Amino acid sequence: SQTIHQWPATLVQPVGSPLSLECTVEGTSNPNLYWYRQAAGRGLQLLFYSVGIGQISSEVPQNLSASRPQDRQFILSSKKLLLSDSGFYLCAWSRPAAHEQYFGPGTRLTVT
Amino acid sequence: TQLLEQSPQFLSIQEGENLTVYCNSSSVFSSLQWYRQEPGEGPVLLVTVVTGGEVKKLKRLTFQFGDARKDSSLHITAAQPGDTGLYLCAGAGGGGADGLTFGKGTHLIIQP
Numbered sequence: 001s002q003t004i005h006q007w008p009a010t011l012v013q014p015v016g017s018p019l020s021l022e023c024t025v026e027g028t029s030n031p032n033l034y035w036y037r038q039a040a041g042r043g044l045q046l047l048f049y050s051v052g053i054g055q056i057s058s059e060v061p062q063n064l065s066a067s068r069p070q071d072r073q074f075i076l077s078s079k080k081l082l083l084s085d086s087g088f089y090l091c092a093w094s095r096p097a098a099h100e101q102y103f104g105p106g107t108r109l110t111v112t
Numbered sequence: 113t114q115l116l117e118q119s120p121q122f123l124s125i126q127e128g129e130n131l132t133v134y135c136n137s138s139s140v141f142s143s144l145q146w147y148r149q150e151p152g153e154g155p156v157l158l159v160t161v162v163t164g165g166e167v168k169k170l171k172r173l174t175f176q177f178g179d180a181r182k183d184s185s186l187h188i189t190a191a192q193p194g195d196t197g198l199y200l201c202a203g204a205g206g207g208g209a210d211g212l213t214f215g216k217g218t219h220l221i222i223q224p
Contacts, residue, residue: 034211043200044155046211059211090154092211099143099162099204101212103154 002027006091006104013111019064019078021107023091026072031093033074034101035066038088050074051096086111115139116203118215126223128190133218135201136183142204144184145212146175149198191222 003026013019025031035047046059048066056066063082067075074091088108092101116137125131135144143162147155159168161177161184168175172195174187188195198219202212 036211036214043216044202044212044214046213049211092154099212100145100157100160101202102157103147106152106154108152 004093004104006107010108013081015083015111016080019081021076021089023074023104024072025093032096034092035076036090081111083111116201116213116215118201118218122219124221127192130189131191132185132187133199134185135215140181144177145202146186147200155200193222193224196222
């Protein structure tokens, strides 16, 4: 069976500090990978998606970047966090060309 | 930009009652997913509907996709406290690589 992990589960960081959130998937190969942000009352916003190693598509201009150094590893980064980066960050995977997405447990980021 | 409007935003009812929540858009989707999310956790996939007019049942939950594939509904019969959560609908366009377009969700509380 497939599992998806995210860490850390919670993070409190000061404004201007760097960020690295990690997501890994087990039990499947060549998944599509996604990063979403969920702010209170605003639903889920797609940030990045990837169809393969080193292939990243960005949906919105922002202070964040993503990388996929390995087939089942997806990293969300920032060089300098802003207050507006606070939120609940969710990683998801899907099989290639499939509609269903499966979400990780999320990371709660608070920028102070 | 594809938008999904969910209604109602909040719903609080007594155990044993029936309810319907709606997901509407002016855009056509190739498929639509329903998720349930509990506080502090990632969304969990409930169902995917693909064909216009399709109806799927999951125990006491009935999902319907509109004939024009622009809207969907979720009906819960004899609601139970365990049904409490945030219900999200998400639409997928053509191609499997893109992320999903999410509605803001319906916060459902079932009071015992």
